[in-house]
Amino acid sequence: MMIGDFEVKVPESIRGLSQDEEYCTVVRDGEARRIRFHDYDEIYRIPGLYEYLFYERLKCTSHERVSSLLVDAVDAVNDDDTVVSDLAILELGAGNGLVGEALAERGVETIVGADIIEEAAEAAKRDRPDLYDRYYVEDFCTLGADVRDDLEGLELNCLVCVAALGFGDIPPEAFARAYNIVGNDGWVAFNIKEDFVDAADSTGFARLIKRVTDEGSLEIVESQSYRHRMSIDGEALNYVAIVGRKRFDISDATLSGGAPVSELRV
Ligand SMILES: C[S@@+](CC[C@H](N)C(=O)[O-])C[C@H]1O[C@@H](n2cnc3c(N)ncnc32)[C@H](O)[C@@H]1O
Structure with missing residues (x-):
């Protein structure tokens, strides 16, 4: 090709x-x-x-799957709550903007991208120049107070993270820091490999998801298992897409669960 x-x-x-x-x-x-x-x-x-x-x-479907699950869940809340065009999204691990584009196609108007590498920001600007309102190149594990204040000032009400958790990519700590930037009662939409939400998972995500849901910080609205993509030898790689409401921040104690935070890194 x-x-x-x-x-x-x-x-x-x-x-x-x-x-x-x-x-x-x-x-x-x-x-x-x-x-x-x-x-x-x-x-x-x-x-x-x-x-x-x-x-x-490799027939990846996750940009469509996670964005439609989020938009459908927001649409289904039949009250005066947020409508899709009110979403102000922080997209963690945004890459060159495929997920942002899928969200914009479904009516989202405000998306702030974030990624750990400059090449992602450059590619997003090159490939989808008008998509992101802003794009931050940051490691959320070590986010400076100035950037955090800046992000909090944007009054973001939704976190989206697609195909970027685990595998040495985004660790639980960075996910939790981004989660805490979103306001209470905001939305959260992400996907993760099925194995990483199993009890045997060693990335720390299974533990974190269990804790935040048990404590009530994350209220899961919708969760779907599906084929994320094929492997190069034709096997299905299965992920779970999760959409929920953030009710309150993830505390350091919840994040570490008694273990040093560094042990939670992937
Ligand atoms: C598979 S790509 C997914 C990109 C986009 N979300 C999509 O689905 O098309 C994973 C992205 O996560 C980013 N990433 C990896 N580790 C990260 C971290 N610690 N913080 C933020 N982004 C990270 C990578 O640079 C990459 O752009």
């Missing part, structure tokens, strides 16, 4: 790679280079490569 000047090859005969080992080879001017699917900086530098790999080739 040609993406701009690059010939992109996804190995089809390799079996059993884990999700964070999958890769493609890109060739330009006779020079071949291997790019792991989790090397987002390299992927975003090639316009169209992210869309080709995840959405075209």
Whole structure:
């Protein structure tokens, strides 16, 4: 497949790679280079490569799934609460804007993007220039007070995070810091690999989700298991999409659960 000047090859005969080992080879001017699917900086530098790999080739459905689940849940609240156009979303792990675009197509007007790498912000600006009201390049585990104040001043009422939790990407602590920026009674929509919400999960998300729901900080409105995408050897990768209401902040005690916060990092 040609993406701009690059010939992109996804190995089809390799079996059993884990999700964070999958890769493609890109060739330009006779020079071949291997790019792991989790090397987002390299992927975003090639316009169209992210869309080709995840959405075209591996049939990812999560941008549509999570955004429609959120919008349907907001629509279903049949009172004077927030309507979809009132949502002011913080999108954590926003990448180059595919999820933001799906949300905008469903009537969301205010989206603030955030990602840990500059290449994501640059790609979002290049590929979807008018989508985000602002885009922050930040590590939410170490968010400075000035940026936090800035974000809180935007009065965000929804957190969205798609295809970015676990696998050495967004750890529980960063998710919790972003969650706490959203106002009480705001909305939360995210997806996560099914294995990461199992009791045996070691990423810390299963524990965190259980605690926040038990304590009442997160009230789950809708939860759906579905096929996030295919692996390169054709296996279904199953995720859970969750939409809920944030009732109050996640405390440090809840986040750490008695263990040092560093142990919760993926
Ligand atoms: C698979 S991409 C998903 C992008 C977008 N949400 C989508 O679904 O198209 C994962 C994104 O999470 C970002 N990411 C990884 N670790 C992060 C962190 N600690 N904080 C914020 N973003 C992070 C990556 O840079 C990457 O852009």
